Amino acid sequence: MQINVISTPDGYVENYAIVGSTGGSIVTATISDSQIDYFVTHHAAYRLENGALVLDEDKLAAEQAAAEQAALTARYIPSEAQSAAAVGQMVLAQMANLDDDARIRVSGLYGPWSAGQFEVGDIRNSGGQTWACFQAHDNATYPDIKPGSAAWFTFWRPLHGKSPETARPFAPVQGAHDMYKIGEYAVFEDALYKCVQDTAYSPADYPQAWEKLN
Template sequence: MKYEEKFCVQGLTILLYRYVVAWQEDEQHKQYYCVDKQEANQYSDRYDDATVQPIEVDPSDEWIDGITIPETTHPMDDAIKIYEAGENAWLNSKYIPSAEQSAQALAGILLNTIKPENDTQKLELSGLYPVWVEGNHPSGDICNARGQTWECYQSHDTATYPDITPDNPAWYTFWRSLHGTSPETARPFVPVQGSHDIYHSGEYAIWEDGNVYRCRQDTNFSPGEYPQAWEVVE
């Protein structure tokens, strides 16, 4: 369908054609495009054999209906440019992933190749890991949730265990927070659940007072509960 069969510019407003009036005149087939049914009926009344047919509008064209364009010397030309730009953007969003989506896919490929060796390396790359979503999570899976980077240490599927969510106590039975060994990889302190997630000497955490603490000895306790095991990083 040509532009003149898709939309018109009335004043400085772009309107989609939604009806076509057809009739015979001097043995020639004539057509007139209308933006609404009332206009179509009024026009068809002029001809005894006129028919009114609705035009099927592609969903990708809906966005342009009713757009007001700036004051311009050539409104139809500018309307065509706007439409072409919008159509291109729609096609890109439909078929071509965004830069962010592509970067996330690339991150997945790189992470599968690099295989970080320890928590510190995983935390340094934590911006590449996905945000947690429901689904099947194998042991070793890593995700971000609630300002932390977590590693799954017990495989599970939330379809079977729907309570395993970041805001539910059951979460800690299946996930452990990662502990970094540098101030840059310090994350808010997470209460220890067992031997799998204790804080080891040399690991860092951020306590409720806003300070970064370095763990001086292996401990199950927070800086508030057992300050002897922690020291503030100046």
């Protein structure tokens, strides 16, 4: 049967159409009916020789070997991003005594929050904030404990930065565990503030506890 093909400069099939046109520079080539199914699967290993499509066994073997290697790599070798994430987790495990400000500075190494089982001290990111779990819980038992819910603040606290670079959006204070302390920073209504006295209130509700910086 005849097939319309586009070939590479060295004569191998780049594209083909059994019916209709491939577009571009087309050559009509022949192949036996019994080979057509195999051609469709391995067409890149075929080349044009005197108007006929001929299978290059060496190229096919090389392509199959490369595909096998790629499959093994994909199955067993983590990606560069996965490896970097694993290194980050190892580093974090060795830095258990980081304060809130330091954790914010490396917050890109922590994963985003998703439902799961959490222990005290676990760190996750959500909504532009980095959060620390201060009461262990399991979402399988308590599905309502999630970002934005009323229950969230009973189990998680936002980390507070101690510099303009680590300032994060002001989070409503729920108790002594997440009060803003002297020297901490927050972003409130697109302005940067420094806490000048311990407070449970925002710059709008208790401005004397905050110094506006910009």
